[in-house]
Amino acid sequence: MSAAPRRTLAALGIAALLGASACAGTSAVSSAGPSTGSPATPSASGGRTQGEWTWTDDRGKTITLPERPERIVAQSGAAAALWDFGVRPVGVFGPHKLKNGGRDPEVGEVDIDTVESIGNVWGEFNVEKYASLQPDLLVAGMYQKNTLWYVPEESLDAIDQIAPTVGVQLSGKPLPGIIERYGELAAALGADPDAPAVAEARKRFDAASAALKELAAKRPGLTVMVVTATPDALYVAYKPDHPDIAYWSELGLNIVSPERPTESEGGFWEVLSWENADKYKADVILVDARAQSMKAEEMAKKPTWADLPAVKAGQVYPWHAAERYSHLGYAKVMEELVAELDKARDDVVS
Missing domain, CATH: 3.40.50.1980 (Nitrogenase molybdenum iron protein domain)
Incomplete structure (x- = not known):
């Protein structure tokens, strides 16, 4: 997180002390290619995948879609992790751009010039812009149980109506396990878990x-x-x-x-x-x-x-x-x- 110290300092009311503000690509997968273990298989045309896609997230929530999701919007930390595993989100929210226009370290290697921004600080999430991206899936980490990081609670109902959401639990789990969980999700989204850069x-x-x-x-x-x-x-x-x-x-x-x-x-x-x-x-x-x-x-x-x-x-x-x-x-x-x-x-x- 950026506006408040990470892992529930927002719940402690510290976000305000640190100056918190309340205020389109075509493919989600890089050239690393599709995973052979993905629930969905690439279509013959090379476009949208055919076949039902299912994922059970760390809230125990099962998401079922007619096709593998390709237009991914993710919180900056989740976007950064998925990016390293070969997934290319079309939109990002959470800390990703510094005041000088440079890339915030929290967004990792994500090319912020090729993804749409729908919010850069705590409490900022442009629901209208999110909808305009026609997302298939939203991905965010969770430090508090069942609470998507940087997704404003007051906008959650509207966000849920636009596209399904996936939560990845980040606290109470071992570091290697969290990393592997993002890798599994990336593979399910079509990335190659054995790509040279990943290996x-x-x-x-x-x-x-x-x-x-x-x-x-x-x-x-x-x-x-x-x-x-x-x-x-x-x-x-x-x-x-x-x-x-x-x-x-x-x-x-x-x-x-x-x-x-x-x-x-x-x-x-x-x-x-x-x-x-x-x-x-x-x-x-x-x-x-x-x-x-x-x-x-x-x-x-x-x-x-x-x-x-x-x-x-x-x-x-x-x-x-x-x-x-x-x-x-x-x-x-x-x-x-x-x-x-x-x-x-x-x-x-x-």
Whole structure:
């Protein structure tokens, strides 16, 4: 997400604090070609596929269409994941364009010049423009159960009348499993799961995972804390609720585990006032790198932040909190993480 810290900070009412605004292609599949395991088979003419298409999403909702959907509209994170697996959406919503016109990292490798935008910030979803794209299917991730990410609740009925929706659960599941789920959906949409680029990305992910595991084994004393922030509070990631952080912990990385969030806090984070920002100490701090989140330079103005051992040691690195769930996306993240941690001292916190 972009306007609010990812994974239910919107439910905590933080979207407003971070400046949240309330305010056509012909084929969904790249030249990677159709999957032999797709529920639908290509038509002889090379156009629309023939045969019924069925998919049961992570809400337990079964979508059945007379043909395989080709005109896909997706939330930016979902669009980025599907893109890496070979699917080419015709429309995107959620963070995808920066203020300077560049591509927001949250949309990954998606060519934003070839897809239609129907909303770029939290709460923005142009239903009329969505309808004009004549979509066959909408795809979005879900951090909260049965809640499509970046799909405004007040517009859901209208959106449902235009095209079926597919939800991919992103919390409470292991990182590799989420990635594979997007791969399965991409294959069902006609992408080739064995395309060279897809296979290479999978190998790269496995290699990066192995490298991180090796580093963690060699540096058991290196402690890491993962945070995001607003002007009013510091949010320490509760690792069981974040698939990426949980995965790194499984690989052996020593990650600070804060107190379990209360139900009223919405989960995912322990919320600390800036006066209590020194509750946890670590050799390294990973800070939310999203465009709309509080920057480390801004956080440096907070005395309790500036006094943290990792900050004093200059061991503050980016956390790519909204990385797309694809092998390529997380291979890059872990390669960067290994390079940063490899040079970090592990004696900052005694």
